[in-house]
Amino acid sequence: MRRKNLSNRHHTTVAQCLPDDLVEKQQEFLSYIMYRRIQYDYSLAYISNMNKTPVSFDLPSNTTIDELDARSVSIRTTGHEKANFTVVLTCMVDGTKLPHL
Template structure:
């Protein structure tokens, strides 16, 4: 009897494991316990009906003005925060109050803009801070466009 055959005869109702075994199993298999962060948006029911006219529009203007694929792009932007708080923390059993330390910047945000062109090339990411000017002695990563806007692109 092989090692695998030994486990085929075990019924789920016969399986017993300790919390320690579960922890080792999770670690051994690079797993983790997660909490749902948000529900993803459902696609529109009439999505296909909306895509086709848009595709015809793009094809028409691409032919009319001889646009290259590199001149047609897609952009997505999202609001980010400096202080990503967790909904979970590790604390002692029976604690009445659980404190989560923060940086104090929960309401300070920036915009992250990602772009790609129809030929598959990715454009440099853009970070937009809501302020009049950027700090003079700040170092930003190479290959990222960083700018300031007094309204943070809200208006």
């Protein structure tokens, strides 16, 4: 690869930063939930956490081989990288895991 002036190149993205007051927001939310639980006498079996995540049908590689001094690097895909499906996972407060959707 050195002889042909090539190198492994990686696709990079900028990650999202967590807010500075994350711990305070978490504590405030937990206090709110616990207050409502006591106020309405909810059982822990009725409180859950549900998360939905998109999963792509096309998972292109993040690496490719390109010239050393290239300013931008193209990653070849099938063109369907925006086509995805959603996976929903749910966990109850008492530890019960519900079937995925």
